[in-house]
Amino acid sequence: MGNAKQLRKSAELALCYPAVGEAPLGEAEAADLAGVLAALADPIRLRLLSIVASHDEVCSCDLEGPLGKSQPTVSHHTRVLAEAGLLTGERRGRWVWWRVEPTRLAAVRKALGA
């Protein structure tokens, strides 16, 4: 019915960081980038992200099984990834459908990149 709602847009998300090799990072940039990396630095979240990336869209209820985690735990991890800007959730009816945000991953790659 088109009543889809975007969920949890996070505060300020830089789309570009200076690459690690270019110049010493400032404290603010380092803290921001560390936040995104911390969201990625969890085995469950990495597997969650790869599951969502492998399909186009995945709903939360289809994640509990493959991940072997409880519903509150899965909800927690999707939230962390969404707040880091790596995932986008859209509510359709009772379900929330998740997609990856490729721009965000590309920004992290570039920040780590030569």
Added chain:
Amino acid sequence: MGNAKQLRKSAELALCYPAVGEAPLGEAEAADLAGVLAALADPIRLRLLSIVASHDEVCSCDLEGPLGKSQPTVSHHTRVLAEAGLLTGERRGRWVWWRVEPTRLAAVRKALGA
């Protein structure tokens, strides 16, 4: 006089992970990759890495000042980065000289790649 010693080669470091978008990560691969990302997910370590990357070599004593951290803390962070395979330390006389391991950063970028 040529008695340089490599420091803290870490256990098993994969040079290649399946990219996040390709196929769901296995638990072992996810845990391994999460380990490297956890080493990167710290503002101090990111700044440390960018300082080392900006120069060719940096000795530990030149890191305390820019980072504003105590000597044991700097030693702790260099150790974490070295065990993650991101930094290589070489002892020459009293000093330890640190270099980045570009291959390792490239592997992380590739794993995060679309």
Added chain:
DNA sequence: CAGCAGTATCGATCTACATCAATGTGTTGG
């Protein structure tokens, strides 16, 4: 409206880690 299903939040617990003072180890110079 009542009941159910998918999600989110809360509260509690356990574990991991960042930090630094104190101390240990190894190296150079006198």
Added chain:
DNA sequence: CCAACACATTGATGTAGATCGATACTGCTG
């Protein structure tokens, strides 16, 4: 051989986060 320096390790402390049971919220459905 000793004193000074660079770095590593240990022990203690505070904080952040992963997990799950219980519970609240939200949109379907009968």
